[in-house]
Amino acid sequence: MANQKHSNRLTEASSPYLLQHAHNPVDWFPWGEEALAKAKQENKPIIVSIGYSACHWCHVMERESFENEDIAAIMNEHFVCIKVDREERPDVDQVYMDAVHAMGLQGGWPLNVFLLPDQRPFYGGTYFPPKGWAQLCMQVNRAFNEQHDELEKSAEGFMNTLGRSEVEKYGLIGQGNDFKKTAVHEMYLKFAENFDLQQGGNNRAPKFPMPVIYEFLLKEYHINENNEALAHVERTLDHMALGGIYDQVGGGFTRYSTDMDWFVPHFEKMLYDNGQLVSLYAHAYQATKKALYKETVYQTIDWLEREMTSEEGGFYSALDADSEGEEGKFYLWTVQEFYDLLGPDAEMMLDFYNITAGNLEPGKNIPFRSGSDEAFAEANDLEVDELKDIVRICNMKLLNARSSRIRPGLDDKILSGWNGLMLSGLCDAYATFGEEKFLSLALANAEFIKNHMMKDHHLYRNFKGGKPSIDGYLEDYAAVIEGYLKLYQITFDENWLFLANELMKVTLQEFYDEQEGLFFFTSNQSEALIARKKELFDNVIPSSNSMMASNLKTLGLLLSHDQYIEASKDMVDKVNRMLMLAPQDLANWASLYALNTYPTAEVVAIDNNQASQLLSEAYFPNKVIAGKVSNQSSELELLEGREMINNQPTYFVCYNKACQLPVHSSKEVFEQMEFSIGPPQ
Numbered sequence: 036m037a038n039q040k041h042s043n044r045l046t047e048a049s050s051p052y053l054l055q056h057a058h059n060p061v062d063w064f065p066w067g068e069e070a071l072a073k074a075k076q077e078n079k080p081i082i083v084s085i086g087y088s089a090c091h092w093c094h095v096m097e098r099e100s101f102e103n104e105d106i107a108a109i110m111n112e113h114f115v116c117i118k119v120d121r122e123e124r125p126d127v128d129q130v131y132m133d134a135v136h137a138m139g140l141q142g143g144w145p146l147n148v149f150l151l152p153d154q155r156p157f158y159g160g161t162y163f164p165p166k167g168w169a170q171l172c173m174q175v176n177r178a179f180n181e182q183h184d185e186l187e188k189s190a191e192g193f194m195n196t197l198g199r200s201e202v203e204k205y206g207l208i209g210q211g212n213d214f215k216k217t218a219v220h221e222m223y224l225k226f227a228e229n230f231d232l233q234q235g236g237n238n239r240a241p242k243f244p245m246p247v248i249y250e251f252l253l254k255e256y257h258i259n260e261n262n263e264a265l266a267h268v269e270r271t272l273d274h275m276a277l278g279g280i281y282d283q284v285g286g287g288f289t290r291y292s293t294d295m296d297w298f299v300p301h302f303e304k305m306l307y308d309n310g311q312l313v314s315l316y317a318h319a320y321q322a323t324k325k326a327l328y329k330e331t332v333y334q335t336i337d338w339l340e341r342e343m344t345s346e347e348g349g350f351y352s353a354l355d356a357d358s359e360g361e362e363g364k365f366y367l368w369t370v371q372e373f374y375d376l377l378g379p380d381a382e383m384m385l386d387f388y389n390i391t392a393g394n395l396e397p398g399k400n401i402p403f404r405s406g407s408d409e410a411f412a413e414a415n416d417l418e419v420d421e422l423k424d425i426v427r428i429c430n431m432k433l434l435n436a437r438s439s440r441i442r443p444g445l446d447d448k449i450l451s452g453w454n455g456l457m458l459s460g461l462c463d464a465y466a467t468f469g470e471e472k473f474l475s476l477a478l479a480n481a482e483f484i485k486n487h488m489m490k491d492h493h494l495y496r497n498f499k500g501g502k503p504s505i506d507g508y509l510e511d512y513a514a515v516i517e518g519y520l521k522l523y524q525i526t527f528d529e530n531w532l533f534l535a536n537e538l539m540k541v542t543l544q545e546f547y548d549e550q551e552g553l554f555f556f557t558s559n560q561s562e563a564l565i566a567r568k569k570e571l572f573d574n575v576i577p578s579s580n581s582m583m584a585s586n587l588k589t590l591g592l593l594l595s596h597d598q599y600i601e602a603s604k605d606m607v608d609k610v611n612r613m614l615m616l617a618p619q620d621l622a623n624w625a626s627l628y629a630l631n632t633y634p635t636a637e638v639v640a641i642d643n644n645q646a647s648q649l650l651s652e653a654y655f656p657n658k659v660i661a662g663k664v665s666n667q668s669s670e671l672e673l674l675e676g677r678e679m680i681n682n683q684p685t686y687f688v689c690y691n692k693a694c695q696l697p698v699h700s701s702k703e704v705f706e707q708m709e710f711s712i713g714p715p716q
Contacts, residue, residue, distance in 0.1 A: 044069075049499040050120035051446045052088040056097060060107035063118045066127055074115040074152040080179045081150040082110060082172075085119040085128050088446040089290070089303035089353040091362060092162045093145045099165040106169045113176040114149075121146075122352060122450060123497050123505055126557050129568050130197065135159040137196040149175050154565050155190035197566040202551045202609070205571070209608040214631040216258055216715055222618035222625050223255040223264055229619070234296050235271030241301070242292040244275060246311035247573050247622035253318055254629040254656055259715040265322060272319050276331045279401040282366065283388060284433045285342075286334035288312050290356075298403060299395065302356040302363040302443070306343060306453045307576050309335055313460030317467040321654035327407070332464050336473060339457065345447070347487060348479035349498055350454050355444035365443050367399045368433075376432050384429050387411060449498040451488045451507055454480060455514030456576070462521035466651035474525065481522050481531065484515055492537040509556045509570065512542045513582035520589050527640075527662040529670065532593060539590055539599075542583065552605050554583050571610065577623035580606065585627050592637055592659045595672040607631060630657045634690035636708040639677050641665050642684040650686075650701055655708050 044064050045057040056063055064070035066083075074081045084101075086093030100106045110116050121128035121144065131148045134156040141161065147168075148159035163171060178186060201207065226248065231238040236245075249268045256265040275281060278297030280289050287309055289300035313332055320328040343351045358365040373390055374381045384390075388402035395401050404411075412422040461477035464470065487503060488495045494507030494515060519535040522528075545558040548569070556570045556579060570578045584606040591599030610624050618625045638650060640662035650660055663669050665679040679685045680697055688695045688707040695707045 045118060048120075049497060049504055050088070050123050050448060051444070052086060052093075052120040052122070053118055055088065055094075056101060056118050059097065059101045060104050060111075061101050061116050062107075062111045063116050066117050066119050066124055070115050070117050071154065074150075077115070078152055079113065079115050080152065080175065081154070082114045082116045083119060083127070083131055083146075083148045083150060084116070085121050085131065085146040085148075086144050087120055087122050087353075088444065089305065089355045090144050091301065091303070091356050092143075094357060096145050096162055096168075100163070100168045103165060106165060106172070109169055109172050109176075113172065113179075115152075122446075123448070125508055125510065126561070126564060126568075129556060129570065130564050130566050131156060131159065133197055133566070133568065134193050137193050151186065151190050155194055157186045157189045157193070194565065200551060201553070201569045201571055205613055207551075207553075207609040208612065209605060210611040212604050212608050214607075214628055216632045218615065219255055219625070219629045219632060220259050220261070220715075222614065222628075223252070223259075223261065225618050226252065226622075227263070227267070230267055231295065232267075232270070235267065235274040236297070238295075240293060240295045242280075242295065242297060243575060244280070244288060244291070244308060244312060245575060245622070246308075246315040247577050247626070248619075249315055250318065251618075251622045251626045251629065253322060253654065254626050256322070257654060257656060258629055258632060258712065261715075268319055269323060269325070272316060272328065272331075273325075276316075276327055277404040277406070279403045281331070282338070283402040283404065284366075284430050284437065286331075286336075286338035287342075288335070299401065300363070302366060304354040306350055306352050306450075307456050309339065310453065310457035310460040311576075313457070314463040317460075317463040318654060318656070321467055321651060329468065332468070333470070336461070336464060336476070340472075340476060342445075344476070345449060345483075348476075348483035349449035349487065350457050350480060351445055351447045352450055352453060353446040355446070358441050358443040363395075363401075365437065365440055366401065367395065368402060369398055369400065372436070376436050377429050380425055380429050383415060383425070386415075387426065447499065449488070450511070451484055451494050451496060451498075452511035452514040452576075454484055454488075455511070455516075455518040458484070458518030459514070459521050462518065462525050463651075466521075466525050477522055478526075481519065484518075485534065492534075492541050494538065506558060506561050508558075509542065509546050509554050509579035509583065510576065512538050512546070513579045513586060516542075516586045516590075517582055520586065520593070523593070524660045527664075532590075532671075535586070536590055536594060539586065552602070552609060554580050572620045573623040578621075581621070581623040581627060584624070588627070588630075588635070589659055592635055593661055593671070593673065603627075604631060626656075633657065633712050635659060636711055637661070637673060637689045638704060638708070639673055639687040639689075640684070641677050641679050641686075643679075650704060652701060653705050655705060657712075658708060 039058040041058050041060045043062050045053045048054055048065055119127050132142045135142050143161040145162055148156050150156050229237045236242045249271060252264040252268045255261050274297045280292045280297045280300045287304050290303045290305055291301050293299045293301060313335055316328045316332045356362045368390055370390055373385050377384050389405060390400045393399050408419055408422055412419045458477055458480050461473050465473040488498050494511045495503035496505040496507050496511055516535045516538050519531045523532040545560055546554045548555060553569050556568050571580055572578055573581055584603045587599040587603035607627050610621060614621050614624055614628060636658040638658055638660045643665055661671055661673045663674055677687060683699045685697050685699060686704045687697050688704055690711050698704060
C-alpha cells in the first residue's frame, strides 16, 4: 500500500488481526524464528502482544499506543516486538496466559508479556493506557539493563510453575471409575449456587452464554428428573434468544452481555459461540418443543449461510464489534428508520422490538423482545402465525436496509476447530429438525475440511487466501472428530466414521501422554515452546481433553473398540476429584461424567431410507446411532447380521453388549432407551 507511512513484517501475514497492525510504526514481527533469533543475537527483551481481530480493547490499545510514533520509538529501540493472533496460535497464548496467572495477575486480551531473549516471561498484563504503557516499557528496559539478575530469578520461578505437569499441579488421581447419579446432582447444586433466577445465566455481569453449562443441566434434568435444572435452561435460553445479545433482525449471538439482563451486548459475533449455541438450542427443543428455540436455530443458520460461509464451504471466524470506529453501530436503530422502512407495520414493530427515543443512548436502540410471541400476539389481537409473518417480512426489510450500511470487519480466516464446532451444530440441528439445508451445509463443510485443511490425515489449523497454514492443535482434532462422528450418525456414510478414526490415530500417536493418560495441546511434531501444556478446563470452548474423552467413548462404541472406551473412562476418572470441587470449571467433563452413570444405548437403524433423524425427536443424550440401508454391506461389527424384519424399518437397541428385541418405531426405541436409565439415585 503505497500511501502507508509505515510497514512492518506483518504485511505478509495470513491473520486479519496481524494485518491490522501491518502499518503500525511499531516494528512488529510475527511469532517465529526470525524474531526469536534477533532477540538472542542483540540481547534484547521481547514484547509479546497477543490479541484477536474482534477484540475491542485490542483495537483501543493499538489506536492509543501502537499507532503512537513516540511510544513505537521506545518499543523499537529497546525490544523485539512480536504480535500474535491468539486464534491462530493458541499454543503461544496458552503458555503466556498461564505465565501471567502465575504472576498473580488477571488474564485477558490484549495480553502483553515481557520475555527474556530466550522466551522466558518475567512480567506482563492486559490493557495499558498509553502513558502507563510508555512508562512501563522504560522501566522494563532499565530493569533489564540494571537488575538483570532479579529478572532472571523471576523468570526462573515462573518457569518452575509453567513446567509442572497438570496431573501434578491439580492432583489428578483416578477414583476407580465409580460414576454416580448422586454425584451428578451434587455438581448441579454447585452450579445452582450462582444462578440468576430472574434473567437466567449466572448472577453476575458480564454474562457469557457458556453452552457447556446448559448442556450439563439438560443431562441433570434427564438423568435425575430434575425439573429445576430444565427450568433454568429454559429461563436462560428464553432471555438470551429474546435479548439484545441475540441479533433479532439478522440472527446469530454476540459474544456476551455487559449487563445482567442479556440486553447490551459486546457486539462481536464468534463462530465458536454460534456453533455450540445451535447445538444447545436444538437439544433444548428436543426436551421442550419450544417454537422459540427452533426459530433461533433456523435464523442463526440463515446468518451463518448468508454472512459467514466461504465459496468453498468453510466458515469464517468472526464479525467485529466495531464499524466506522464505533462499537455496535451496524446493529442499532432509530424510531425514524422503522417508520421509513416499515410503513403501516412500524408502530407495532417499534413495540415488538422495544424501540424508543433511545433504549441504549439517545436516538440509538438495540432491538430486543420483552416476552413471548404468544403474549404479544394476544395483546395486539393477532393470531400467532399472523404475527410471525409480519415479523418475518419486517425483518427482511430491516435486514435489507442494514446491508447497505458499512459492515463490521470480517475475520475471514477459517479455523478447523471452530468449523468442527459449527459442523456439530449443523448435524444436531439436522438430527432435530430434518431440514435438508442444514445437512447440505454440513456436508459441504465436512468436505471442505477434508479437501482443504487436511493432508495425510493431519489437520491444519488455519485456511486463508486459498491455502492452509499452521499445524492443527488438539482443539482442532477434537472438534473435527466430533463433527465427523455426528455427521456419520445422520448420514450413515461410514467414510466419515473411518476418517474420524484416522484423525484419532494421529492424536494418539502425536498428542497422547501415555504416562498421564491425557493429551497435550500440541503435537510432538510441532515447534517446541518453553512449556508443553495440557488443556483441562472447559471455558467458552470445551477443553480439548474433555472433547477427546467424549470422542474416544463415541468412537469406541461405534467401532466396538473397548480400549477407546476404557481410555475415555480413565480420563473422566482422573478429573473426578476436581469435578466434585469445582464443576463450574469443568462443565463438559461433568456432562461426560453424567453419561457414564448408566449404559449408553447403541441404536442400529435398518431402513430403505435414512432413519436417524427420527431418533433425535426427543431428548436422549446418551446414545450412539449406527445404520445402513437394508442389504447394504458394512464393515461395522454393530451392523453384522442386521437386516429389516417383515420389510419394515427395524431398530435394534443394545447396551453393555446385550440387545433388546427389535422394534419398528422410534417411539418403541425411546421406550427401550428410557428403561436403561433406571431411577434417579
